[in-house]
Amino acid sequence: MGKRVGMEVSIAAAEAVKQANVDVISAYPITPQTHIVEHLSELVANGELDGEFFCVESEHSALSVCVGSEAVGARSFTCTSAQGLALLSEITFIASGLRLPILMILANRTLSAPLSIWNDHSDAMMIRDCGWIQFFLENGQEVYDHVFIGYRVGEDRDVLFPVIINMDGFILSHVIEPIELIEQEKVDQFLPPYQPLYRLHPDRPVTMGAFALPSIFAETKKAQEVAIRSSMSKILEVWKEFGDLTGRYYHPIETYKAEDADTLLVTMGSFGETASVAVDMMREQGRSVGLVKIRLWRPFPFEDFKKATLNAKQLVVIDRAVSVGGPGGPVASEVKSALYGVEGHPVVYDFVAGISGRDVAPSDFIKMVDKAEIEIEEGSKEGYEIYGVRE
Amino acid sequence: MTKPESEWTWKELPVGNVILEPGNASQYRTGDWKTHKPVLNKELCVHCGLCYIFCPDMTYNLDAEGYFIADLYYCKGCGICAKECPTGAISMEEEEK
Numbered sequence: 119m120g121k122r123v124g125m126e127v128s129i130a131a132a133e134a135v136k137q138a139n140v141d142v143i144s145a146y147p148i149t150p151q152t153h154i155v156e157h158l159s160e161l162v163a164n165g166e167l168d169g170e171f172f173c174v175e176s177e178h179s180a181l182s183v184c185v186g187s188e189a190v191g192a193r194s195f196t197c198t199s200a201q202g203l204a205l206l207s208e209i210t211f212i213a214s215g216l217r218l219p220i221l222m223i224l225a226n227r228t229l230s231a232p233l234s235i236w237n238d239h240s241d242a243m244m245i246r247d248c249g250w251i252q253f254f255l256e257n258g259q260e261v262y263d264h265v266f267i268g269y270r271v272g273e274d275r276d277v278l279f280p281v282i283i284n285m286d287g288f289i290l291s292h293v294i295e296p297i298e299l300i301e302q303e304k305v306d307q308f309l310p311p312y313q314p315l316y317r318l319h320p321d322r323p324v325t326m327g328a329f330a331l332p333s334i335f336a337e338t339k340k341a342q343e344v345a346i347r348s349s350m351s352k353i354l355e356v357w358k359e360f361g362d363l364t365g366r367y368y369h370p371i372e373t374y375k376a377e378d379a380d381t382l383l384v385t386m387g388s389f390g391e392t393a394s395v396a397v398d399m400m401r402e403q404g405r406s407v408g409l410v411k412i413r414l415w416r417p418f419p420f421e422d423f424k425k426a427t428l429n430a431k432q433l434v435v436i437d438r439a440v441s442v443g444g445p446g447g448p449v450a451s452e453v454k455s456a457l458y459g460v461e462g463h464p465v466v467y468d469f470v471a472g473i474s475g476r477d478v479a480p481s482d483f484i485k486m487v488d489k490a491e492i493e494i495e496e497g498s499k500e501g502y503e504i505y506g507v508r509e
Numbered sequence: 510m511t512k513p514e515s516e517w518t519w520k521e522l523p524v525g526n527v528i529l530e531p532g533n534a535s536q537y538r539t540g541d542w543k544t545h546k547p548v549l550n551k552e553l554c555v556h557c558g559l560c561y562i563f564c565p566d567m568t569y570n571l572d573a574e575g576y577f578i579a580d581l582y583y584c585k586g587c588g589i590c591a592k593e594c595p596t597g598a599i600s601m602e603e604e605e606k
Contacts, residue, residue: 215525217524218525278524316523316524316525316527325527325531326525326528328526330514331514333515334514334515337517337519337522338519338526341519341522
């Protein structure tokens, strides 16, 4: 078993990047991602991490550098938040179209306006369809572990996709948590050096990033779509292997006291831990409530989600972003798609909560469950509201 | 590419749509963009090669008789050759009337 230490989650993430033997780090500082980049900069400057640190002038350049370095076969890393993500978003689609397994940590933060540095998922939802494998993680240990898992999955010859690790800004990034560090030998055993399928090399010239005429573009997108869906089996395989190595097993959908529950809370990211406390409190009162947590956002685990929720009467989905003018929160929208056409599926009640870092306590989860249960009891077939707004 | 891209299926595409065969841009037919094509009057041609030099798409090639002839597979019909020809030997004519 590895050493268990108290560590800020951002520092743990940076330490994982070091242990993953990353060759190239290119990032531009932005709150709340800053500590990750600062620590990596120190590690490179002190010679503890044998890699190149590129100080770039913007996030757009940060990811562009990673595209170039990954294309020559260098394991590359970047991280950002909110406005920085917006600026580099153009390149996210390019990295996935070129199938370059870059790893990016998003310390999730609210997109302006109004200007806000605090946490929600509006940044991640902006690039929902950019073609990266996307994890939403609940605590520091999961973030640390998924740096290795992310590279291992992304670089697999059967996968070759860039990977996003979403961790809630401040709520995770700036909090000191107990982290069980993995011994370097184990990391090396789990994560061998990157062996690219194609790379830019003068001995064997190839062209990456060529244009495609309408006569072939649809074929390229179908290939990408089929490939990311088929990456699911590899993700499961890698999680299993990681579990055997460390004792920490991960799944696309996690459940907590959910098997017999009439009402299920559905959360993504750090909400999961608080919601599980709320579930315990409601169980103590004899209420039939459980929790379903979505860890894998892309490719979306439709079958696992259905299996986890179909016996429930109602789902109380807690979103952390608003789809302005859309069907409600983005997670609830996905949940409804997953259940569409399924006979007798649970009623979906959607709350947007905790946007721009507003605290969501266990008592808030209980209030949301109360409200949804009452309204559904009174005949509501669905519901949507931004929770806790002063009228 | 070994065959026109309109015949490729999605399963045949290399991962990331990497192009493995160098120089295949020469198969890209830009000649179907044009509405006007250059026509050479050999009686006026002085073999100076200015059309060859100015052509932005390198469509002109020297033939066995010493004339520079536009390859209509690539010629986009821009008319620069006709404009630059010092003897007026090249005229632009509608490709389809």
